Amino acid sequence: MNFPFDDAPNTVAITCCHIMNDNMPILHISHDSDDGMWQFLCGTPHDTSEGRIVSLHQIYMHDPTVAQLADMPCGYSADRQDITTAWRIRKSQRKT
Numbered sequence: 001m002n003f004p005f006d007d008a009p010n011t012v013a014i015t016c017c018h019i020m021n022d023n024m025p026i027l028h029i030s031h032d033s034d035d036g037m038w039q040f041l042c043g044t045p046h047d048t049s050e051g052r053i054v055s056l057h058q059i060y061m062h063d064p065t066v067a068q069l070a071d072m073p074c075g076y077s078a079d080r081q082d083i084t085t086a087w088r089i090r091k092s093q094r095k096t
């Protein structure tokens with residue numbers, strides 16, 4: 001299998017019920033600086049109960065375009081307006 005991420009396919013990632021259950025597009029991706037955790041979110045505000053734990057492989061199968069961000073380093077996040085626009089990558093704000 002040609003897996004685009006450096007992380008293993010079974011690496012734990014965070015997404016939300018809107019993406020997994022309601023098929024909303026992934027519009028926000030972050031790669032956390034503190035723990036290296038990937039988050040794939042729909043871009044709307046979330047309640048903690050709406051979070052879903054998946055593997056990187058599941059997300060990649062769900063939306064293969066996330067491969068475009070596979071080499072985004074820790075401490076960066078990316079947003080797009082909709083699935084037809086390009087990702088805009090920026091350094092994440094430090095939350096200390």
Ligand SMILES: [Zn+2]
Pocket residue numbers: 016017018019041042043044046050
């Ligand atoms: Zn969501």
